[in-house]
Amino acid sequence: MHEDLRAGVRDSVPILLGIAPFALVAGIAAVDAGLTPAQAVGMSVFVYAGASQLAALELLGENAPLAVVVATAVVINLRMVMYSASIAPHFARYRRRTRALLAYFLTDQAYALSIAEYADDESRERDRRYYYLGVGTPIWVVWVVGTVLGIALGAGIPDSWGLSFAVPLVFLALLVPAMKDRPTTVAGGVGGAAAVVAAGLPFNxxxxxxxxxxxxxxxxxxxxxxR
Structure with a gap:
């Protein structure tokens, strides 16, 4: 294994502990929403967006209009546009096909770990492509395998286990470190409060x-x- 690929895999290991229950919940939610196993696995492979998938599955389970489902997923995933703009300069020297492949593996975790590593690139000259794939590939594997396990388990897991609580824990783990200054803290606090107040609106x-x-x-x- 390439040295930088191995470094990315090593750095991703702590993240996988949070991804695994998240993926399990996604698989269970897909079954509860009425998707077939093939559709549920296909959603994880082709959509590959945990928060958007869970929101879309909830709406599908409520028979929400397709336009609302798509709009919700798009809004949640708009942050990927900012991630792409931020990380793109680090991949500018690679061919378009390579950049397209790297784009598929873009997640919150892959972005955060890679950007942090690239910022420290003065002391360690990494092949950024290999490091990024080393981080992103294990996350993808755990996500897909976890989804399959969730589909297999389905509704067989008792509600008393509280497995769904893993979802807010994952989001909190991502949110808290991101709230580094006043604008992001205000955005998180106000957005969360507004979502709670508006929780009764139809179609989520x-x-x-x-x-x-x-x-x-x-x-x-x-x-x-x-100003």
Whole structure:
């Protein structure tokens, strides 16, 4: 195994402990929403977006209009546009086919670990492509395998186990380190509060409202700070 690929795999191991229960929950949620095993696995392979998948599955289970399902998934995944813009300069020297492959493995965790490693590149000259794949590939494998296990287990897991609580724990683990300054803290707090207040809206639109309000609050706070 390439040295930098191995380094990425090593750094991803702690993250996998949080991905595994998240993937298990996604598989169970897919079965509960009425998807066939093939559809559920296909969703994890082709969509490959945990938060968006769970939100879409919840809406599908409630027979929400397809437009609402797609809009919710798109809004949740808009952050990937920012991740792409941030990490793209590090891959500019690679061919387009290579960049397309790397884009498929873009997740919150792969982005955070890779950007942190590239920032420290002065002391360690990494092949950024191999390191990124070393981080992203194990995450993908655990996600797909975990989804398959969740599908196999289905509703057989008792509700008393509280396995679904793994989802907010994963999101909290991602959210708290990201709240490093006032704009991001305000965005997270206001967005979360707005989502709770709007939780009663039909078709899970409270999530969209919370996201929009949080983004607006963060932008306004950033504007005030700059002035």
């Amino acid at each position: 639109l409270g999530l969209l409202v919370g996201a929009a309000v949080g983004i607006l609050a963060g932008l306004l706070t950033e504007g005030v700070r700059n």
